[in-house]
Amino acid sequence: MFRGRRWRSASWPSLFSLRWPQFSHMCSSGYKRNGFGFRTNLRRNEMKLPRLTIAIIGIASGSLLAQQIQLPQNPLQGRIVFEEKKCIECHAIGGFGGTVGPDLSKREFFGSTLELASIIWNHAPQMNRKFRQLRMNRPSLTENEMLDLFGFLYYLRYLGEPGSVSHGRSLLTSKGCITCHMVAGKGGKVGPDLERVQGYASPLFMVQAMWNHGPAMQEQIKKTRMSYPILSGQDVADISAYLRQATTGSADMRMSPGNPAKGRTLFEQKRCVKCHLGEGEARITQPGLIRIDLKKGVTGVATLMWNHGLAMMARMKRESVDWPRFEGNEMADLLAYIYFLGFEDKPGDTQRGESVFRSKGCVDCHRQAGGGRGPDLATINRFETPIRMIQLMWNHAGEMEDLVITGNKNWPVLSTRDMRDLYAYLRKVAQK
Structure with a gap:
């Protein structure tokens, strides 16, 4: 009866390892169990x-x-x-x-x-x-x-496409990353040696770490008079692919793809609602997220945030809003929520x-x-x-x-x- 490649319920292949191998480190240990975060004998009820x-x-x-x-x-x-x-x-x-x-x-x-x-x-x-x-x-x-x-x-489509190791290596130079960070024995010493930072092996951990260090990175960029690095979603996937290959630390740290319902709560807790319209709030000082082109994968949505980092920092200072930090799986949850805003109908x-x-x-x-x-x-x-x-x-x-x-x-x-x-x-x- 089955017309195509077969697998049993207990061995459903992981989307992350099958089509998006760079996300194998993105998942929590529970997700790696059968690729989707469920025990294979877990029933619907x-x-x-x-x-x-x-x-x-x-x-x-x-x-x-x-x-x-x-x-x-x-x-x-x-x-x-x-x-x-x-x-x-x-x-x-x-x-x-x-x-x-x-x-x-x-x-x-x-x-x-x-x-x-x-x-x-x-x-x-x-x-x-x-x-x-x-x-x-x-x-x-x-x-x-x-x-x-x-x-x-x-x-x-949320998980995007696999990254290119060779392009990721060249991006570290062209985007100025090695000015402050050392990779494979080359680069600066202002920031951490990326070769020994296990969390950067995952695109989501990489995005979360970059965001959390955003204010410090912006200050350093000003001091060195560097251009603020503008990244695409594919750039993040490529850099992550290279760093994962170059990383010598443990790869046990993982992040789940994200819970959009939890992300909604974080959208309020992290005070994103102070400036962004997510669900029809009255006060809007910046374009509502549902008006931004969200037809992107997870790294594409993440780079929207990163690329607006300078403008966001200036706005936060005027609004007396602290730069939000993300821990654990919070960035993944927030990005999943933002991604699902594109599911909205006019x-x-x-x-x-x-x-x-x-x-x-x-x-x-x-x-x-x-x-x-x-x-x-x-x-x-x-x-x-x-x-x-x-x-x-x-x-x-x-x-x-x-x-x-x-x-x-x-x-x-x-x-x-x-x-x-x-x-x-x-x-x-x-x-x-």
């Missing part, structure tokens, strides 16, 4: 975690409704859903899995919740045909399972949503006051979140397709904007 729903304040308009972000505590938990619901039978990740559908780790996706929903919905008929051809049962998902699955798929237009509801033929089956083949959606008060709407649509897509075929109609193709506006409309109607 042992992993129930609360979800965090974040309201996003949208444009102030009567025709627009704000969307919401739902954050999974552990985005990698969705790999259990991916396996148990047999997505793995058709879709591979990093070359492991089925070959019927595309390898999901080879396609960049930095879109929102409803953008991903649009992609899946538009391919539902094709997937349904494959289910029938392969004599597979069409999987049904709960709201929590859908959230976990979406979080997992969105998280695949507010939908309820008026256009009603037009979509009619033009796409939804009204033919879902009529107000009944009379259609499907339920009156105005009586279903179940559209609190986009994930809930997506879950209902997915679970009924098979039945919907049968009705579309018998009615000699085309499957309603929905763009991201259509999905967004349709959700806004259904949410408004259901709240009446």
Whole structure:
């Protein structure tokens, strides 16, 4: 039945060692156990975690409704859903899995919740045909399972790409790092010898250490009249790859990929909210994070912070805010939270949503006051979140397709904007 490279549940390969080997030192010992932070005999009922729903304040308009972000505590938990619901039978990740559908780790996706929903919905008929051809049962998902699955798929790009050792070595010179730091017996002695600092073997530890030493590094840069080093996410991956090879210390220190729900708390505790809009706070002295291009992996998000270090330090002094320090897994958690802000959908237009509801033929089956083949959606008060709407649509897509075929109609193709506006409309109607 399995079409592709097989593995058993107890030996699911680690994404970190498989596709992103430079992140093998990023994970805690628990994550290294089977690559995802779970004991291999851990069942779903042992992993129930609360979800965090974040309201996003949208444009102030009567025709627009704000969307919401739902954050999974552990985005990698969705790999259990991916396996148990047999997505793995058709879709591979990093070359492991089925070959019927595309390898999901080879396609960049930095879109929102409803953008991903649009992609899946538009391919539902094709997937349904494959289910029938392969004599597979069409999987049904709960709201929590859908959230976990979406979080997992969105998280695949978070870890970025492997680093280049040779380019990392040259970057240490071109960015001026060896002016203060010694590596492989060459360089300055102002800062620590990076060859003996085990934590730098991980990109996340490297970013956290750089941030914590930011004020001291900025002072030294001013003294030596050096240019402030501007880094890309790939630069960090490359430097980390080289340092990991050059490091002689123990590599036992690891950091998990990050918990976005904990990151939200840190966003407030570290006083990021003093200047940055994360979730619709009223006071904004700098551009809100949801307005910044967050379509980047973890190192890309981290370098956004680093590259704005000088401006941030000046702002903090004016605002009497201390430079925040991060310990343990805090930087990873914060970066995971910032990354997931890109999962937010823009507010939908309820008026256009009603037009979509009619033009796409939804009204033919879902009529107000009944009379259609499907339920009156105005009586279903179940559209609190986009994930809930997506879950209902997915679970009924098979039945919907049968009705579309018998009615000699085309499957309603929905763009991201259509999905967004349709959700806004259904949410408004259901709240009446």
